[in-house]
Amino acid sequence: MPGSIGCPLAHLGPRFCGKIVEPVNPYLPIFVMIALASVICIAMVSLSWLLGPKKSTAYKESPFECGVAPTGSAHERFPIKFYLTAMLFILFDIEVVFLWSWMTVFRGWVEKGTPSAMYSFWAVMVYMVLWFLGDFYVLRSGALEWEESKTLHPEKFGKAVDEEAPYVQPVSEDAA
Amino acid sequence: MTPEFWWGTLRALIIIAFVLVGVPPVIWWERRLLSWMQDRVGPNRVGPWGLLQPIADGVKLFFKEEVMPAAVDKFVYWLAPAIALFPAFVIGATLVWGPNPMLTPVADVDIGILWVLAISSLGVYGIVLGGWASNNKYSLLGGLRSTAQLVSYELAMGVALYSVLLVTGSLKMTEVVARQQAPLYDVLPWAQNWFILTPYGFGAGVIFLICMIAETNRAPFDLPEAESELIAGFHTEYSSMKFAVFFMGEYAVMAMFGAIFTDLFLGGWSPLPLNWDYLSAQASAAHLGWLSSALSFIGGAWMAPVWFIGKVFFLLTVYIWIRATLPRLRYDQLMNVGWKFLLPFAALNFVLTAVWMLFGWLAFGIAAAVVAAGYLMVVGFVLRPRAFKDAAKVHLVDVQANTAQTIEVQR
Numbered sequence: 189m190p191g192s193i194g195c196p197l198a199h200l201g202p203r204f205c206g207k208i209v210e211p212v213n214p215y216l217p218i219f220v221m222i223a224l225a226s227v228i229c230i231a232m233v234s235l236s237w238l239l240g241p242k243k244s245t246a247y248k249e250s251p252f253e254c255g256v257a258p259t260g261s262a263h264e265r266f267p268i269k270f271y272l273t274a275m276l277f278i279l280f281d282i283e284v285v286f287l288w289s290w291m292t293v294f295r296g297w298v299e300k301g302t303p304s305a306m307y308s309f310w311a312v313m314v315y316m317v318l319w320f321l322g323d324f325y326v327l328r329s330g331a332l333e334w335e336e337s338k339t340l341h342p343e344k345f346g347k348a349v350d351e352e353a354p355y356v357q358p359v360s361e362d363a364a
Numbered sequence: 365m366t367p368e369f370w371w372g373t374l375r376a377l378i379i380i381a382f383v384l385v386g387v388p389p390v391i392w393w394e395r396r397l398l399s400w401m402q403d404r405v406g407p408n409r410v411g412p413w414g415l416l417q418p419i420a421d422g423v424k425l426f427f428k429e430e431v432m433p434a435a436v437d438k439f440v441y442w443l444a445p446a447i448a449l450f451p452a453f454v455i456g457a458t459l460v461w462g463p464n465p466m467l468t469p470v471a472d473v474d475i476g477i478l479w480v481l482a483i484s485s486l487g488v489y490g491i492v493l494g495g496w497a498s499n500n501k502y503s504l505l506g507g508l509r510s511t512a513q514l515v516s517y518e519l520a521m522g523v524a525l526y527s528v529l530l531v532t533g534s535l536k537m538t539e540v541v542a543r544q545q546a547p548l549y550d551v552l553p554w555a556q557n558w559f560i561l562t563p564y565g566f567g568a569g570v571i572f573l574i575c576m577i578a579e580t581n582r583a584p585f586d587l588p589e590a591e592s593e594l595i596a597g598f599h600t601e602y603s604s605m606k607f608a609v610f611f612m613g614e615y616a617v618m619a620m621f622g623a624i625f626t627d628l629f630l631g632g633w634s635p636l637p638l639n640w641d642y643l644s645a646q647a648s649a650a651h652l653g654w655l656s657s658a659l660s661f662i663g664g665a666w667m668a669p670v671w672f673i674g675k676v677f678f679l680l681t682v683y684i685w686i687r688a689t690l691p692r693l694r695y696d697q698l699m700n701v702g703w704k705f706l707l708p709f710a711a712l713n714f715v716l717t718a719v720w721m722l723f724g725w726l727a728f729g730i731a732a733a734v735v736a737a738g739y740l741m742v743v744g745f746v747l748r749p750r751a752f753k754d755a756a757k758v759h760l761v762d763v764q765a766n767t768a769q770t771i772e773v774q775r
Contacts, residue, residue: 214471214472215471215473216368216369216372217372217373217375217376217457217470217471218376218454218457218470218471218473218479220369220372220373220376221376221380221453221454221457221470222454224376224377224380224453225380225450225453225454226446228380228384228449228453229446229447229449229450229453229609232445232446232449232605232608232609232612233443233445233446233605233606233609234442235605236425236426236427236428236430236604236605236606237430239426239427240426240427240428240429240430240604240605241429242429242430243429244431244432246434248431249431249432249433249434250433250434251433251434251435251498251499251500251501251601252433252500252502252595252600252601253500253501253502258500258501261499262498262499262501262503262504263499263504264504266505266508269512270508270511270512273512273515273516274511274512274515277515277516277518277519280519280707281519281522284522284526287526287714288529288535291526291533291535292529292533292534292535293533294530294533294718294721295530295531295532295721296533298721298722305722306722309722312718313715313718316711316714316715319711320708320711323707323708323711324742326703327703327704332699332700332703332704333696334695334696334699
């Protein structure tokens with residue numbers, strides 16, 4: 189048990205070990221920590237700007253693309269799957285957030301043997317069954333399949349299996 | 365300013381100093397150990413055994429020119445490394461590394477573990493903003509990959525913790541550690557109930573370990589910075605100290621996650637899963653005074669930081685070992701592991717823990733068997749046929765690839 193382990197500052201008097209000293213606001217040290225961490229982070233990011241040399245040329249300033257001149261904007265379109273993943277994350281995250289409050293009280297109910305323990309257990313089980321159904325639907329509908337895009341490469345999907353057609357396009361078309 | 369305020373500031377400074385002082389040895393250890401595992405020597409010139417190499421690198425990087433590409437979003441580009449490093453410092457605000465409430469944790473608040481999860485997800489902002497602001501295609505891809513990866517594994521990580529929290533009945537870190545100092549399985553008085561030793565805690569611990577490797581962008585989940593395809597991904601365009609800050613943030617978060625894993629699954633600061641107070645009392649009852657005092661010293665407050673740092677060091681070594689052993693996953697494999705394996709298993713583990721708490725070990729065993737059978741059914745009859753269909757397609761490609769014309773196109 190944590191209370192029974194000896195206090196290393198006991199020889200300094202009861203002031204250090206007699207009681208757990210709670211600050212007026214228990215979150216105060218966290219705010220102090222956030223302030224200290226922000227100062228350190230910003231200092232570290234800014235210092236090299238002050239200390240390092242500044243000799244910029246057009247070649248240095250161009251974005252790195254393996255030695256060739258960059259073409260087009262870097263802020264291009266990207267696959268919708270990333271957006272879908274983020275949406276699913278938010279959905280599942282909100283679903284599991286509802287369990288946090290139950291987790292903090294369930295142990296107490298079980299130890300006291302109150303009827304709430306059994307009742308809340310079955311309520312959560314029903315909830316989890318629905319959760320698994322949702323998870324199963326997401327997996328089954330292929331929302332998380334990171335295969336090649338069917339819209340960009342329709343010739344690669346289905347045809348070869350169904351119609352025994354040539355699987356890939358002829359060389360001339362591909363080169364053009 | 366009250367004394368409580370200054371004690372709180374001291375506690376915060378201890379964690380921040382731990383991060384700042386701890387990162388160079390971690391980098392050195394990674395480089396040396398990786399070298400030995402790959403049959404190389406590694407950095408051994410600067411200082412004894414090369415120990416000062418990270419310091420020398422840091423000083424060099426401070427004085428290097430900062431190359432900022434022309435079309436970057438300057439403010440976001442400047443801010444992104446700071447956002448990436450920030451969580452490494454404040455994630456330890458609820459970390460317990462010893463028994464003394466004056467020194468640890470920084471703030472023993474009711475939201476302890478929620479704080480860890482919340483702050484660990486802040487790190488993704490640094491990466492995605494850095495990737496977006498760099499005006500580089502590789503960086504953008506790295507940032508996007510990272511976002512999808514981090515949110516996927518964060519979900520599984522949070523759900524994996526549920527079984528631990530359910531058994532503890534509190535989100536306080538001190539309560540989680542205290543629960544692990546109870547008798548093992550609530551039966552054996554001489555042993556401690558480390559969650560890694562219990563069936564539900566072991567499952568949660570394995571899932572949490574995989575997720576924390578993914579959350580820190582480490583091999584085999586280092587796709588955001590895959591050097592062979594994305595040229596370092598989100599930090600391609602970062603140089604000088606800004607690159608070093610990203611680098612430092614990664615290693616500091618690694619160490620902090622190691623510490624959190626220690627608190628949640630490895631019993632905090634106790635060196636072995638033994639109840640030192642109980643053993644000490646037994647020894648003194650058997651008139652072995654020296655043994656009694658030795659045991660209470662080993663499990664006592666003075667040695668607590670030593671054991672705690674030792675466990676964190678062990679977990680960091682596991683990180684490096686995994687990096688040296690496993691190849692990088694493909695992106696679809698990465699997402700499959702996160703969503704189809706880790707997340708459902710974490711949720712099932714949570715349900716089984718609730719069953720165990722209410723109905724005991726027998727019900728737990730029966731439910732676990734039912735779940736295992738059910739999982740095999742689902743995998744065998746519902747999800748696998750899709751995989752078989754894909755396999756047939758691949759087979760067909762191989763057959764057709766025998767013609768010379770097709771082979772050319774495939775290349």
